[in-house]
Amino acid sequence: MEAFAKLGLSAWLIEQCKQLGICKPSPVQESCIPAILEGRDCMGCAKTGSGKTAAFVLPILQKLSEDPFGIFCLVITPTRELAYQIAEQFRVLGKPLGLKDCIVVGGMDMIAQALELARKPHIVIATPGRLADHIRSSNTFSIKKIRFLVLDEADRLLEQGCTDFTQDLQVILSAVPAQRQTLLFSATLTDTLQELKSIAMNKPFFWESTSEVRTVEQLDQRYVLVPEKVKDAYLVHLIQKFQDEHEDWSIMIFTNTCKNCQVLNMMLREFNFPSVALHSMMKQKQRFAALAKFKSSIYKILIATDVAARGLDIPSVQVVINHNTPGLPKIYIHRVGRTARAGRKGLAITLVTQYDIHLVNAVEEQINMKLQEYSVKESEVLKILTHVNVTRRECEIKLECTDFDEKKEINKRKQLILEGKDPVLEAKRKAELEKIKKQKKKFKEHIQESIQQKHDAQIRRKLKKKFLRQEKKAAKSQQ
Numbered sequence: 087m088e089a090f091a092k093l094g095l096s097a098w099l100i101e102q103c104k105q106l107g108i109c110k111p112s113p114v115q116e117s118c119i120p121a122i123l124e125g126r127d128c129m130g131c132a133k134t135g136s137g138k139t140a141a142f143v144l145p146i147l148q149k150l151s152e153d154p155f156g157i158f159c160l161v162i163t164p165t166r167e168l169a170y171q172i173a174e175q176f177r178v179l180g181k182p183l184g185l186k187d188c189i190v191v192g193g194m195d196m197i198a199q200a201l202e203l204a205r206k207p208h209i210v211i212a213t214p215g216r217l218a219d220h221i222r223s224s225n226t227f228s229i230k231k232i233r234f235l236v237l238d239e240a241d242r243l244l245e246q247g248c249t250d251f252t253q254d255l256q257v258i259l260s261a262v263p264a265q266r267q268t269l270l271f272s273a274t275l276t277d278t279l280q281e282l283k284s285i286a287m288n289k290p291f292f293w294e295s296t297s298e299v300r301t302v303e304q305l306d307q308r309y310v311l312v313p314e315k316v317k318d319a320y321l322v323h324l325i326q327k328f329q330d331e332h333e334d335w336s337i338m339i340f341t342n343t344c345k346n347c348q349v350l351n352m353m354l355r356e357f358n359f360p361s362v363a364l365h366s367m368m369k370q371k372q373r374f375a376a377l378a379k380f381k382s383s384i385y386k387i388l389i390a391t392d393v394a395a396r397g398l399d400i401p402s403v404q405v406v407i408n409h410n411t412p413g414l415p416k417i418y419i420h421r422v423g424r425t426a427r428a429g430r431k432g433l434a435i436t437l438v439t440q441y442d443i444h445l446v447n448a449v450e451e452q453i454n455m456k457l458q459e460y461s462v463k464e465s466e467v468l469k470i471l472t473h474v475n476v477t478r479r480e481c482e483i484k485l486e487c488t489d490f491d492e493k494k495e496i497n498k499r500k501q502l503i504l505e506g507k508d509p510v511l512e513a514k515r516k517a518e519l520e521k522i523k524k525q526k527k528k529f530k531e532h533i534q535e536s537i538q539q540k541h542d543a544q545i546r547r548k549l550k551k552k553f554l555r556q557e558k559k560a561a562k563s564q565q
């Protein structure tokens with residue numbers, strides 16, 4: 087524990103770490119904690135599962151204990167589940183302080199949150215959308231005096247992915263004081279470095295792990311080349327094999343859409359696998375319940391969309407299966423980082439179809455290492471192929487009979503309204519864009535066709551000339 091003391095942490099915090107089994111600081115903690123204690127802004131880019139959360143929680147708690155007031159610190163994170171996880175770290179490590187925290191996330195009661203915020207908690211942990219809503223609609227609390235602003239998974243908060251946080255982040259940034267310490271952490275900071283530097287204004291201390299490979303050493307990274315139509319049979323086979331060969335096992339499966347996640351979960355249950363789904367079309371209470379049951383090993387398989395790709399710390403996960411190859415290497419890095427955490431071993435298997443090979447190349451280039459092939463007995467997979475495909479189709483039909491698609495449409499409309507857009511106008515705009523797209527496609531096809539025709543005509547002319555020459559030659563030789 088001496089190593090923690092050398093970083094400048096107080097004895098009571100070191101004791102709390104000890105109780106959690108944290109005895110020696112990880113490299114990101116060793117570098118960032120002293121800088122934060124010195125009062126510097128900090129950007130920490132360290133591999134998944136390397137203890138970035140404690141790297142900011144510990145120095146913040148120490149500063150809070152020296153001058154306690156609320157609201158002292160605001161932590162922003164992209165998903166609701168992560169907000170709860172971070173709050174738990176603050177609670178456990180900050181127990182001797184009698185810490186008051188408040189979690190502000192979507193899908194939960196807004197009035198209860200507003201009341202809690204008004205009671206001036208020491209730490210507020212929030213997702214951007216809901217906190218921005220509170221700032222816009224309420225004057226019962228203020229974040230004007232916070233000392234610390236933390237952006238966890240900072241690069242995700244800034245990118246304009248399927249959920250765009252940038253507008254909400256602007257609202258939040260304009261409500262916090264300029265005089266503050268800003269701490270930014272992620273396993274993949276480098277793509278958005280310049281934007282992040284402008285948020286951490288005071289020449290931030292920047293720490294990045296020096297290792298060339300961007301994933302952890304203890305992670306065995308594999309791929310299986312599978313034809314698209316056989317993918318589910320491979321998935322079922324891999325799970326069955328893992329279940330047969332291990333007593334204590336736990337798998338996270340990532341897939342690309344909520345619907346696919348739902349169908350796959352239904353399908354795996356038909357095969358009697360203990361699986362549970364987690365995606366953004368589920369009600370928040372269901373999401374928390376699913377995660378809790380997976381964490382406590384009631385369910386051994388969590389099948390999720392990328393809502394679970396970042397940050398979740400579930401030490402028991404031994405295997406990650408990518409049912410689809412992620413379109414972006416950084417998503418791959420976060421997904422596979424759900425296993426092999428804090429020095430443990432882990433296995434990641436990516437199912438790669440004929441259409442995804444370029445994506446694997448991009449991943450390999452980013453992580454700086456080659457994925458190895460995972461060998462699978464094809465004959466075993468073929469035995470279950472028809473059964474799996476029929477079961478999947480049955481599940482799809484079952485899902486079509488529910489209001490899943492309808493709910494998706496309603497959710498989309500709600501989101502548009504929240505973003506201040508008119509759903510009817512948006513639908514019209516989308517239809518027009520589709521029309522233009524179709525016209526463009528038709529035009530392109532037409533051009534390609536005429537190029538092809540010209541090309542064919544040229545070849546025909548050349549061949550004709552060639553035949554004529556050959557005929558002439560033959561006629562001459564006969565004379």
Ligand SMILES: Nc1ncnc2c1ncn2[C@@H]1O[C@H](COP(=O)(O)OP(=O)(O)OP(=O)(O)O)[C@@H](O)[C@H]1O
Nearest residue numbers: 108110111112134135136137138139273397399428
């Ligand atoms: N110094 C340490 N020694 C041992 N275990 C640690 C140490 N610091 C943190 N841990 C544990 O390591 C696990 C992973 O930590 P954490 O969730 O903070 O990782 P992370 O770097 O934020 O990962 P990700 O990039 O996936 O969010 C947690 O269970 C945490 O309790």
